Every structure is written in C-alpha cells, then in structure tokens.
Amino acid sequence: MLQSFEQAHSTPPHYAAAPTPPMSKPTSPSANAIANPALDMSTADHHHILIVTGPAGCGKSTVAKFLAERYGFTYIEGDDFHPQANIEKMAANIPLDDADRWDWLILLRDQALDSLKQGAKGVVVTCSALKKKYRDVIRTARLYDEDPNAAVQFVYLRASKETLLARVGARQGHYMKDAMVTSQLAALEEPDKDEIEKLKDVQIIDVKGSQLEVQKLAQTAVDSVFQRDGAQA
Ligand SMILES: Nc1ncnc2c1ncn2[C@@H]1O[C@H](COP(=O)(O)OP(=O)(O)O)[C@@H](O)[C@H]1O
Numbered sequence: 001m002l003q004s005f006e007q008a009h010s011t012p013p014h015y016a017a018a019p020t021p022p023m024s025k026p027t028s029p030s031a032n033a034i035a036n037p038a039l040d041m042s043t044a045d046h047h048h049i050l051i052v053t054g055p056a057g058c059g060k061s062t063v064a065k066f067l068a069e070r071y072g073f074t075y076i077e078g079d080d081f082h083p084q085a086n087i088e089k090m091a092a093n094i095p096l097d098d099a100d101r102w103d104w105l106i107l108l109r110d111q112a113l114d115s116l117k118q119g120a121k122g123v124v125v126t127c128s129a130l131k132k133k134y135r136d137v138i139r140t141a142r143l144y145d146e147d148p149n150a151a152v153q154f155v156y157l158r159a160s161k162e163t164l165l166a167r168v169g170a171r172q173g174h175y176m177k178d179a180m181v182t183s184q185l186a187a188l189e190e191p192d193k194d195e196i197e198k199l200k201d202v203q204i205i206d207v208k209g210s211q212l213e214v215q216k217l218a219q220t221a222v223d224s225v226f227q228r229d230g231a232q233a
C-alpha cells in the first residue's frame with residue numbers, strides 16, 4: 001500500500017531525489033505463529049533479506065506483511081520508494097522502463113542494508129523484480145553489507161494472467177490498474193535454472209490458492225531456507 005512521502009526520512013547520498021518513508025518497526029512473531037526452530041536459526045546464524053517478487057497483483061504486499069510478522073522482520077514496501085515520476089507514469093498506464101527502475105532497485109537494496117545495520121534481525125522487501133538483471137541488483141547487497149551473514153533470498157509469487165487481472169481489478173485505491181498486467185507479464189523473466197539451481201536463492205510459490213494457503217506455502221518455503229542456512233552455518 002502506498003504511504004505518504006511527507007514523513008522525515010534519511011536519504012542515501014546517491015539517490016537524493018528519492019522518497020524514502022520510514023520503514024515499519026520490526027514486529028514480534030504473532031502469538032499464534034507455529035512454533036518452529038527455524039525462527040531461532042534465522043536470527044542466530046544469518047540476517048536474511050527476503051525479497052517478495054512477482055507482477056502487480058500477485059500478492060507481494062499480502063505475503064510480505066505475513067512473513068514480516070511471523071519472523072519479526074522489518075517490512076519494507078517497495079511501492080513506497082518510487083519517485084513521484086514513476087508513480088505518475090504507472091498511474092497513467094505507462095510501464096516503467098529499465099532507466100526508471102535502476103535507482104529504485106538500488107534504493108530498496110540500500111534500505112534493506114540500512115535496516116540490518118540499525119539492528120533488524122531480518123528484512124522483508126516487496127519488489128516486483130521482474131527481470132533477472134533487477135534481481136542481480138538486489139543480490140549485490142551481499143557486497144555492500146558489513147554483516148558477513150546477510151543473505152538475500154527471493155520469494156517469487158507465480159500467478160496466471162487471470163489471477164493477476166482479478167486481484168488487481170479487485171484492489172482499491174492503488175495506482176497500478178489492470179491495464180498494466182499485460183506489460184508486467186511481457187517484462188517478466190521468471191527465475192531461471194541458474195538462479196534456482198546454482199545461486200539457490202529463489203523459492204517459487206504458486207499463489208492461485210486462498211491467502212491462508214499461500215501463507216502456508218510461503219512459510220514452508222522460508223522455513224526451509226532458514227533450515228538450510230542454519231545447517232550450513
Ligand atoms: N491468495 C489470495 N487470494 C485472493 N486475493 C488475494 C490473495 N493474495 C492477495 N490478494 C488480494 O489481491 C490484491 C493484490 O494483492 P497485493 O498483496 O496488493 O499484491 P501486490 O503487492 O503483488 O501487487 C489485494 O487486494 C489482496 O487483498
């Protein structure tokens with residue numbers, strides 16, 4: 001959900017014009033979160049940057065809020081960090097191009113790193129990250145991090161065109177309208193074999209089910225990442 005850009009915030013020097021609203025405070029895992037040793041492993045051995053990706057309407061914000069609450073991570077809503085020019089373009093049904101996206105992607109990467117630096121035990125970021133080269137920008141977080149245990153992990157939400165159209169169409173008050181779904185899918189490069197098998201930093205979630213079903217799938221996927229990383233630590 002888009003928030004106000006008027007609040008005070010710190011601005012990275014290389015992105016002076018960017019809106020940078022404050023991030024949500026880390027939340028404690030909800031009282032009814034299922035007890036799971038993965039929660040401890042994630043915080044003891046690694047500081048994860050979870051990037052929830054996929055086209056408009058796939059459920060990024062919905063899933064990211066759930067994951068942030070479950071793990072007590074800081075939530076960063078990517079839509080809140082677009083410069084006004086990008087928002088105006090999207091609201092006019094004009095797809096962003098690469099040039100529109102680079103600084104936004106760098107800003108999201110740096111916001112995630114800032115959060116970890118300020119003590120967050122992990123971060124969940126929503127970012128469509130439609131193309132491999134956009135994901136590669138976020139992957140460079142590792143190079144800039146002062147914390148050698150920081151780990152970027154993508155949670156890609158896979159949805160059919162019909163599902164996207166239905167969900168974007170039903171959503172109220174967002175600048176991204178259903179007319180943009182076609183261009184989102186045209187730009188989309190799903191995570192490829194290299195990313196899945198070599199980099200091993202992508203989890204793919206089918207989101208055709210209910211919110212609860214999708215939450216369970218996302219939780220299982222992320223728990224497995226924490227288990228894996230804990231075992232390797
Ligand atoms: N699994 C689901 N089933 C049905 N509706 C969903 C599901 N997940 C999200 N939604 C709804 O679809 C719309 C788009 O979800 P949202 O999280 O805003 O997607 P994104 O952030 O990827 O654009 C919202 O109105 C949301 O409530």
Ligand SMILES: O=C(O)[C@H](O)[C@@H](O)[C@H](O)[C@H](O)COP(=O)(O)O
Nearest residue numbers: 055056057078079096101128176
């Ligand atoms: O919630 C949404 O509907 C989307 O996330 C939408 O807002 C947009 O896709 C991104 O903010 C960035 O735009 P690109 O996907 O064109 O990079």
